[in-house]
Amino acid sequence: MDPTKEDAIYNERFVRVICIGAGASGICLAYKLKRSFTNFSLTIYDRNPEIGGTWYENRYPGCACDVPSHNYTYSFDPKPDYSSVYAGSKEIRSYFEDFVSKHDLRQFIHTSHLVTRAVWVEEKGEWTVEAKSLVTGQTVKSVCDILIHATGYLNKPAWPRVSGLGDFRGVKLHSADYDDRVDLKDRNVLIIGGGSSAVQILPAIQPIVRRAKIIVPTPSWMLPDISTETSTFTPDQIKEFVKKPELLMALPVYMKNTALQNQAKALLESATREILKEYDMVDKLIPDFSVGCKRVIPSGFQFLRTLQEENVSVIHSAASSFTSSGCITEDGQHHEADVMICATGFDTSYIPRYPKPSIMGYMGVGISGFPNTFTLLGPYTPVSSGPTLVAVEAQSDYICSFIDRYQTEPVHSMTVRPSICKEFKENVAKVMEKLVWTDNCRNVHNNGRIGSRVPTTWPGSTLHYLEAIREPRWDDWDFQYRGNRFTWMGNGISQTEMVSTTDLAYYIRQQDNSPLLSRNARNLAMAKMGSQSARELHRQAKLSPAKTNKTTNEETINNPRLEATNRD
CATH class of the missing domain: 3.50.50.60 (FAD/NAD(P)-binding domain)
Known part of the structure; x- marks a missing residue:
């Protein structure tokens, strides 16, 4: 009897993903999944009637991006015809709408749906999510293996904390x-x-x-x-x-x-x-x-x-x-x-609108105590030290690497370790002493209160963050498996053998184009070392x-x- 695809090493199981939020983060994730994955489902819920998140909600007079417009695009989808240095909110929302249409992402998005409840079912290793249609009033129940919060950090208006x-x-x-x-x-x-x-x-x-x-x-x-x-x-x-x-x-x-x-x-x-x-x-x-x-x-x-x-x-x-x-x-x-x-x-406590306690974040993407859950633009994202969207891309890539591991190994759950979050926050606090966000001011990253908490922005530059998050630190996470963890090996058949158009001798090469083996070498290659004139x-x-x-x-x-x- 001939082997089947299920017999091959790293066989992909079907993975169900639910993302909350159809702003810049949610649609970036949708693009990344559609580009690299095939055996998956994705449902994106957003409470607004249109996509765009912050750029749909902010309509006040004079509203514009406070980042130079050419930096406020995905790195792989530039918009050289922005009309001005700081584009207005309508022009920015149009960019995201065009992006969704260009890459056929509308199929994943359910607007006018407010997520009201999310419950982890340990026995099944899955999330049950309830979303209320703001059009019909009906509640939709759905199930996923991976739950992603892409609601951003500027989505809850903070009214003045005074009486009357x-x-x-x-x-x-x-x-x-x-x-x-x-x-x-x-x-x-x-x-x-x-x-x-x-x-x-x-x-x-x-x-x-x-x-x-x-x-x-x-x-x-x-x-x-x-x-x-x-x-x-x-x-x-x-x-x-x-x-x-x-x-x-x-x-x-x-x-x-x-x-x-x-x-x-x-x-x-x-x-x-x-x-x-x-x-x-x-x-x-x-x-x-x-x-x-x-x-x-x-x-x-x-x-x-x-x-x-x-x-x-x-x-x-x-x-x-x-x-x-x-x-x-x-x-x-x-x-x-x-x-x-x-x-x-805004209220930047990072407490979701549906009932959940305050969360302890990890590098902008992890939440202690929440299995199979990730955040986009979560606590400790570099939203003040560089272009936000390139950080969103890096986080989407990071999350996709976990989805890939979940899909190709018998993983039951993945959770960032509480002790790791504690150490991470302690180190952030120490580094923050040297950085401007702990100076004598009220800012969105300390929720508008001087000395109330360690600022929840990344403790460094955006380039620093990109290097930090490029390669997951798997040992910071607790992985639980269904049955024998080595069943990913399959029955001795390679993926290469299961596709008729592959080169079975692909490992014979005319030159060494293998990945660089040190992290520093990989980072410098990514940064195009030697491509620019020396600077002070x-x-x-x-x-x-x-x-x-x-x-x-x-x-x-x-x-x-x-x-x-x-x-x-």
Whole structure:
């Protein structure tokens, strides 16, 4: 009797995958699975009526990416025809919609489905998932071998933690769940917050509102205006981006007291003072923490100029309570408004919307105590030190390596060890002492509270993360098997022998093209060592203090190359 495919080594069993979230992470995973796997099913649930995640939900005035648009793509699917340096939310969502259509991923996605329950069934080694259709109200039950959380970290609006929020009788909006049907023309608007969203909202609404007040409890570092009228790319520029993708690369600044950090701080302070030289409280808009501790804001100089418009007022305080007609700040002042926009960020506790306790993360992808479960953009992902999407790709590759092992070995469950998560977090805390996210500021990675926890961003650069996650550390995980773990060996037949078009003598080669055997050699090969001219390490020659004369300063602050010294 002839051998069957099931007799071959590493025979693939059918694997069922459920992913929660159809944003940038979820659709990247779908692409990776469709590209490399055949014997699988994938179901993606998303509570929104359309894909896009963050870029579907964020619709506030002026909403745009705060990463240079050419860096906000998948590495294998560039978009050289982005219209501006910082693309608007609609253009970014269009990129993801086109990606889904191009790669036929819509077949996996179930929109308007809110996951309400997920239960691990140990005896069967599977997850039972319940999702409620927000269209019909019916609950759909499904089962999977692998459960993946791709809900992101910016998906739960954080309202101000002060009393009386429900007492306000005017229109109440949140930047993360904005109702774009509200007409702001000739209204008195109060914006609470001085972070990225508030900085985009104020210049967008200032020309149409009667009066705008903005409560800025703490300042942020601002970057030059390169997404205003000077930001639109010409056809020739777009062609140049296609020819020379290296023009889109950039460097991060994330370590305390380095030469690069000090250069960036001096330049941004100098430029801010130049813009606000007639503003009587300029010191209140100069942060006392490292550049990068709190999210650095692109095109912030436009915001600084808007603060000086006649119909704009700045309150350098914090909201302490709300009333039926407005807000009382900590300085005792009452501020009335018709419309209140809370640009107060997100809850980054990483607790899912369906009932689950707080989780202990592992390298952005693992969750202690949750078998056969992974996260995309989970705790300790490098969301502040480089392009987010390349990290998503690396995490998708990492997860797929576990799915591959599950599919080709008799694995019952895979769980990151609790002791490993504890050690990992301890090491992160030690390294974080040297990095900007533990400086004296409130940021999204410590859930908006100074000293409340170890920041949940990656303790290093994005390149550092890519090297750390490229090869799984299998011994950090606890693998349980069904029966004899060596049944993956099959009955002595190779996979090569089961495919009629393979070369049975493939191992005879004309040259040694085998994988490099040391991790360092593999990393340097991946990084194309020797392909670039030598550079001075940990320096950025283009950073220098802004000059005080008007012409030189304008040239400096409108130089998009400055962005290369910061986040992406």
